Amino acid sequence: xxxxxxxxxxxxxxxxxxxxxxxxxxxxxxxxxxxxxxxxxxxxxxxxxxxxxxxxxxxx
Amino acid sequence: xxxxxxxxxxxxxxxxxxxxxxxxxxxxxxxxxxxxxxxxxxxxxxxxxxxxxxxxxxxxxxxxxxxxxxxxxxxxxxxxxxxxxxxxxxxxxxxxxxxxxxxxxxxxxxxxxxxxxxxxxxxxxxxxxxxxxxxxxxxxxxxxxxxxxxxxxxxxxxxxxxxxxxxxxxxxxxxxxxxxxxxxxxxxxxxxxxxxxxxxxxxxxxxxxxxxxxxxxxxxxxxxxxxxxxxxxxxxxxxxxxxxxxxxxxxxxxxxxxxxxxxxxxxxxxxxxxxxxxxxxxxxxxxxxxxxxxxxxxxxxxxxxxxxxxxxxxxxxxxxxxxxxxxxxxxxxxxxxxxxxxxxxxxxxxxxxxxxxxxxxxxxxxxxxxxxxxxxxxxxxxxxxxxxxxxxxxxxxxxxxxxxxxxxxxxxxxxxxxxxxxxxxxxxxxxxxxxxxxxxxxxxxxxxxxxxxxxxxxxxxxxxxxxxxxxxxxxxxxxxxxxxxxxxxxxxxxxxxxxxxxxxxxxxxxxxxxxxxxxxxxxxxxxxxxxxxxxxxxxxxxxxxxxxxxxxxxxxxxxxxxxxxxxxxxxxxxxxxxxxxxxxxxxxxxxxxxxxxxxxxxxxxxxxxxxxxxxxxxxxxxxxxxxxxxxxxxxxxxxxxxxxxxxxxxxxxxxxxxxxxxxxxxxxxxxxxxxxxxxxxxxxxxxxxxxxxxxxxxxxxxxxxxxxxxxxxxxxxxxxxxxxxxxxxxxxxxxxxxxxxxxxxxxxxxxxxxxxxxxxxxxxxxxxxxxxxxxxxxxxxxxxxxxxxxxxxxxxxxxxxxxxxxxxxxxxxxx
Numbered sequence: 001x002x003x004x005x006x007x008x009x010x011x012x013x014x015x016x017x018x019x020x021x022x023x024x025x026x027x028x029x030x031x032x033x034x035x036x037x038x039x040x041x042x043x044x045x046x047x048x049x050x051x052x053x054x055x056x057x058x059x060x
Numbered sequence: 061x062x063x064x065x066x067x068x069x070x071x072x073x074x075x076x077x078x079x080x081x082x083x084x085x086x087x088x089x090x091x092x093x094x095x096x097x098x099x100x101x102x103x104x105x106x107x108x109x110x111x112x113x114x115x116x117x118x119x120x121x122x123x124x125x126x127x128x129x130x131x132x133x134x135x136x137x138x139x140x141x142x143x144x145x146x147x148x149x150x151x152x153x154x155x156x157x158x159x160x161x162x163x164x165x166x167x168x169x170x171x172x173x174x175x176x177x178x179x180x181x182x183x184x185x186x187x188x189x190x191x192x193x194x195x196x197x198x199x200x201x202x203x204x205x206x207x208x209x210x211x212x213x214x215x216x217x218x219x220x221x222x223x224x225x226x227x228x229x230x231x232x233x234x235x236x237x238x239x240x241x242x243x244x245x246x247x248x249x250x251x252x253x254x255x256x257x258x259x260x261x262x263x264x265x266x267x268x269x270x271x272x273x274x275x276x277x278x279x280x281x282x283x284x285x286x287x288x289x290x291x292x293x294x295x296x297x298x299x300x301x302x303x304x305x306x307x308x309x310x311x312x313x314x315x316x317x318x319x320x321x322x323x324x325x326x327x328x329x330x331x332x333x334x335x336x337x338x339x340x341x342x343x344x345x346x347x348x349x350x351x352x353x354x355x356x357x358x359x360x361x362x363x364x365x366x367x368x369x370x371x372x373x374x375x376x377x378x379x380x381x382x383x384x385x386x387x388x389x390x391x392x393x394x395x396x397x398x399x400x401x402x403x404x405x406x407x408x409x410x411x412x413x414x415x416x417x418x419x420x421x422x423x424x425x426x427x428x429x430x431x432x433x434x435x436x437x438x439x440x441x442x443x444x445x446x447x448x449x450x451x452x453x454x455x456x457x458x459x460x461x462x463x464x465x466x467x468x469x470x471x472x473x474x475x476x477x478x479x480x481x482x483x484x485x486x487x488x489x490x491x492x493x494x495x496x497x498x499x500x501x502x503x504x505x506x507x508x509x510x511x512x513x514x515x516x517x518x519x520x521x522x523x524x525x526x527x528x529x530x531x532x533x534x535x536x537x538x539x540x541x542x543x544x545x546x547x548x549x550x551x552x553x554x555x556x557x558x559x560x561x562x563x564x565x566x567x568x569x570x571x572x573x574x575x576x577x578x579x580x581x582x583x584x585x586x587x588x589x590x591x592x593x594x595x596x597x598x599x600x601x602x603x604x605x606x607x608x609x610x611x612x613x614x615x616x617x618x619x620x621x622x623x624x625x626x627x628x629x630x631x632x633x634x635x636x637x638x639x640x641x642x643x644x645x646x647x648x649x650x651x652x653x654x655x656x657x658x659x660x661x662x663x664x665x666x667x668x669x670x671x672x673x674x675x676x677x678x679x680x681x682x683x684x685x686x687x688x689x690x691x692x693x694x695x696x697x698x699x700x701x702x703x704x705x706x707x708x709x710x711x712x713x714x715x716x717x718x719x720x721x722x723x724x725x726x727x728x729x730x731x732x733x734x735x736x737x738x739x740x741x742x743x744x745x746x747x748x749x750x751x752x753x754x755x756x757x758x759x760x761x762x763x764x765x766x767x768x769x770x771x772x773x774x775x776x777x778x779x780x781x782x783x784x785x786x787x788x789x790x791x792x793x794x795x796x797x798x799x800x801x802x803x804x805x806x807x808x809x810x811x812x813x814x815x816x817x818x819x820x821x822x823x824x825x826x827x828x829x830x831x832x833x834x835x836x837x838x839x840x841x842x843x844x845x846x847x848x849x850x851x852x853x854x855x856x857x858x859x860x861x862x863x864x865x866x867x868x869x870x871x872x873x874x875x
Binding site: 004005008011012015018019022023026027029031032033034035036039040042043044 | 109113164167168171185186187188189231234235238239242243246249250253254265269272273276
């Protein structure tokens with residue numbers, strides 16, 4: 001059972017590391033904008049390489 | 061097929077319907093030159109992918125893309141330094157708010173600025189806050205050039221120096237809250253794990269290990285208390301002010317839980333409730349975060365500052381022109397007409413003028429200012445036409461803040477209606493009394509159950525519906541109202557609209573369209589000379605009243621009149637080269653002195669079937685202007701519907717009874733009154749209020765300011781003019797008046813939503829409390845249920861409001 005005390009200590013230390021990482025990320029503003037990156041990923045890296053879909057449409 | 065035709069007829073850039081002779085390019089139609097200009101620019105830079113991410117991604121802002129505003133002031137070193145957030149010898153960084161951005165295409169285009177101009181090194185969009193952060197090379201691109209570039213692609217930025225933004229930085233506040241949630245979540249996860257053995261079986265782990273678990277939990281609870289410090293701080297402040305706030309019962313619950321847990325651990329009688337405590341705080345904070353997110357979104361949507369029709373008349377070398385308030389800079393010469401507000405701190409250039417500062421200072425006596433005096437923004441020019449020299453940069457938000465500022469004592473800053481605050485007090489007292497009674501009942505019988513029951517009761521009793529229902533339900537409506545051209549000072553105005561029983565209308569400028577009014581001079585003794593006509597028009601131009609504007613016409617006149625006076629509801633007078641000109645009601649101008657029955661007098665003897673403005677020059681009666689009013693399209697149908705909906709309709713007009721026959725079908729005879737002076741209107745409103753009626757007044761606020769203020773809900777009707785009516789609780793675009801019925805029905809639905817939410821939460825509280833007082837409700841379950849009702853009441857209030865909006869679609873104004 002005493003191994004539990006060791007585990008307890010270890011888990012709390014590990015969790016504290018993650019908490020520290022989270023607080024650091026929050027403080028440096030990584031959670032400030034959660035909307036734009038989600039949209040940005042939908043954009044093509046280099047749009048010049050993509051055919052312009054509007055131009056590709058057949059003319060009436 | 062029909063959809064194809066429709067898309068073809070819509071603007072390729074912004075999706076607006078296109079006129080028959082629409083500008084075209086590459087087989088695409090455009091609604092205006094502006095949209096076409098943007099298209100050409102993007103086309104030439106190979107940025108047409110803009111049109112492939114979304115169809116018609118452009119905004120209405122593009123309509124002016126071919127007409128750049130005057131931006132020379134951006135070349136000013138001190139001003140540009142204020143706007144830049146970073147500058148070095150080579151590179152500058154600026155963060156601009158671009159209200160127009162709304163979609164994927166916008167995001168893409170604004171991040172491709174570097175391809176439009178080599179001077180842009182990097183641009184990064186924050187879609188949530190609608191800002192774009194741009195790094196640019198100073199040698200290649202000036203700030204002015206950058207702003208012009210944004211204008212040309214149809215994304216005009218809102219220029220406001222960083223210092224003028226109000227309130228604490230929202231980013232900092234959000235980071236703080238997210239950090240608190242992280243701390244509480246961390247503590248929650250660990251304490252729950254440590255508490256597990258205690259739930260399985262008492263003594264599942266050895267006593268020494270249990271003690272270690274408890275001690276770690278105790279240490280973690282310190283983090284929890286730290287994370288909940290804002291609740292303690294707020295309840296302390298409100299308590300010191302002797303007020304009740306929603307945080308107080310929460311803090312009592314937290315303290316009760318913590319104290320009980322520490323006692324159990326210290327006496328080794330149990331493991332305590334550290335897990336429930338962490339859960340409680342965690343869910344509370346998550347609820348607060350959710351509330352803040354929703355609020356931010358609502359706030360953005362109802363931020364009328366970005367589309368509020370606020371303009372000023374500026375004197376430029378090219379003549380008078382209207383410009384947006386935000387671009388006024390120090391040194392600009394501005395023109396102010398009677399009834400308009402001083403838009404920014406400025407010096408008076410005209411010899412003297414009288415200003416009403418009652419709105420700012422509460423001092424009712426108008427003050428006289430002479431040439432060279434400094435005028436503070438917010439004063440209202442009583443009469444005449446004066447010139448000002450702007451001393452400070454104008455800020456739309458500053459004027460808007462003046463308007464939003466509560467002027468009545470009952471409107472407290474807490475944002476909750478007085479009803480809610482009163483309910484919150486009863487709620488807190490009720491909960492405290494019930495807890496004390498529970499404790500008193502249980503202590504002699506079973507102290508352990510007693511503590512459990514009391515803490516359970518303190519936690520289960522959730523005032524959240526009180527806090528959330530009104531802001532969310534009414535705030536949702538306010539946001540939608542604002543987007544459709546009905547700006548409310550606060551969401552509480554919705555409540556006032558919902559209770560309205562009597563609707564009182566002004567006629568000129570409210571039911572009629574001043575743009576459509578035309579004036580024709582009917583001479584009594586020979587026609588006016590050219591100078592006389594010009595002087596009369598110049599005199600009329602000093603007033604902002606719709607009738608005066610009709611007389612003034614569109615002539616850009618620069619005649620100097622002295623000793624200008626305006627008597628609201630009667631007329632105006634002024635001197636030109638020593639000759640007095642009077643324009644207005646029959647009894648205000650000089651009476652006709654001719655002995656014969658002149659044409660004017662005979663015309664007067666018959667009941668005039670038209671609206672007239674009389675004119676006298678140098679004490680001699682000269683005739684009158686015949687005005688033909690044009691009613692707003694659809695206004696009579698709207699009035700019929702309002703009457704059918706059970707509203708008592710009243711009309712108080714300052715003009716003659718010319719249109720009585722036309723209006724009689726819609727208003728009862730004793731509620732249709734003409735030739736009402738401002739004080740008559742006020743008295744009428746007061747009389748209605750004395751009868752216990754709930755009055756909503758709709759007028760243009762020009763000669764009925766007192767009535768607007770006196771009514772329970774005063775709504776100012778405005779066109780696209782620079783008129784700003786601080787006395788009102790709402791501002792309605794004139795074209796939207798026909799949808800008043802919808803707005804009123806929605807307001808009632810909003811108040812209904814608040815009531816339903818209160819009802820649901822009351823039932824929840826009673827059920828929860830009945831379990832809690834018996835000691836049957838464990839704090840764990842309570843700590844889960846409580847956030848459930850917070851989120852539930854938020855969702856219920858917002859959902860009901862959206863449901864109502866779905867039933868009553870409001871057409872947005874046509875630009």
